[in-house]
Amino acid sequence: MKTKHILITAALAACLALAKETPPPLADSAVEIAKVEPIAPDTPLVQIAVLLDTSSSMDGLIEQAKTQLWKLVNEFISAKQDGKTPVVQVALYEYGKSSLSAEQNWIRQIQPLTRDLDKVSEELFALKTNGGEEYCGAVIKRATKDLAWDANPKVYKAIFIAGNEPFTQGPVDSQKSCKEAIAKGIIVNTIHCGGEAEGIAGNWNQGALLADGKYLVIDQNQAIVHIEAPQDKEIVKLNEKLNETYISYGRAAPAARSRQIAQDNNAAEKSAAGSMLQRVIAKSSSNYSNTSWDLVDASKQKEFDLSKVKEEDLPEEMKKMTVEERKAWLEKKTAEREAIQKQVLTLNKEREAYVAAKRKESSKADTLDTAMSKALRTQAEKKGISWEK
Incomplete structure (x- = not known):
């Protein structure tokens, strides 16, 4: 997306997008924290922040995210921690879109950690893509700093960041951001939208290694495969x-x-x-x-x-x-x-x-839903969360 052709296309898309959406000013962190619904004492908690690249080439990724929000939350329906079903909070960020603020490194917090899943879904369906600069280190740092992460060590806290440009781009050191996240007990999972070797060359695997996460590779342009069942x-x-x-x-x-x-x-x-x-x-x-x-x-x-x-x-x-x-x-x-x-x-x-x-009969490449499911189950089990067999 650094070619002239893509820049011209992105500029045209940005003009159209700006007519429809002007990004709201960055919310104050204290306001964001106040929005988080109170959770009853002793209630198990899962906190997941999804960071999506919304630059020009990411339409397929956004489409997968729109359709699979509910499946992600449903991973915890049959889960238990200390005999109780965990409450799931989801946060959503977009990064890498030229209609966002350059001063904020082309990043927008769409939703803080919340249980209002209808609002998260509404925002996902409203997302548009256009050209920009994708700064993984900057958006990870924002999510780590701004969100109301629970201090309890038993809480499964994870960032899932998806994109396709080099992980090290931008003014904020991505390695330092990942180290700061895991220091707060927040796992960073990296999802490269492209080939595995290309993702490794772009250091996406390094981000995951530094923050106890998983390096995942998906085909963002592959349609989600839904297996129909009699029910x-x-x-x-x-x-x-x-x-x-x-x-x-x-x-x-x-x-x-x-x-x-x-x-x-x-x-x-x-x-x-x-x-x-x-x-x-x-x-x-x-x-x-x-x-x-x-x-x-x-x-x-x-x-x-x-x-x-x-x-x-x-x-x-x-x-x-x-x-x-x-x-x-x-x-x-x-x-x-x-x-x-x-x-x-x-x-x-x-x-x-x-x-x-x-x-078991399918050999399709991973999509956003399957990649996230594989990672979160393995990681959540280390927090004492188990699933019915």
């Missing part, structure tokens, strides 16, 4: 019933509910890659939590008291009810959701067994 259609069909169990409340509800539906639609558009299926599975797990706008999720918090929710914050159908009727309605919707989620997860177990057998 797929039934799982996807249950999404409609699942959505009917949400009880919106508060000022944040209209926008959040619209975002939920929009991300359902985005996932449905990528159904060939299994995105909708994985989204429904994720929505049936404890990691899909919407306590800020859904009464069913909010009611699972210890401090929740339905009688203290203001009447004007309730949905219309609940405003007419007595306090006891409201409690009964909430209990009914909670039971409905739990039954649907249990059905989805049971079907998914059957599906996983079917897919595992089929996958």
